Amino acid sequence: MRSVVGKSLPLADRTASASSHEPDFMPxxxxxxxxxxxxxxxxxxxxxxxxxxxxxxLI
Incomplete structure (x- = not known):
């Protein structure tokens, strides 16, 4: 169970961080x-x- 939770959490964190940082990167x-x-x-x-x-x- 711990391995499954550990693998699923980083994906959620990546998507959350990407969506939150997108407006910051645009300018x-x-x-x-x-x-x-x-x-x-x-x-x-x-x-x-x-x-x-x-x-x-060369010359």
Whole structure:
């Protein structure tokens, strides 16, 4: 009996926590695309710097 209760309780807790946290995460998701864009820009700049360094080293 204890094993069955232990397995059923975490599922109920997960669903309750997910439903309660959904409205909290909605406003947090909006600024993330900007962060992803900045991360992409940083990755692009890093790749350009690496390619420039490689081209200079090859020359």
């Amino acid at each position: 947090d998701i909006t600024p993330h695309p900007n962060a992803q864009d900045s991360a992409r820009e940083r990755a692009i700049t890093l790749s350009t710097v690496i390619t420039r360094r490689n081209s200079h080293s």
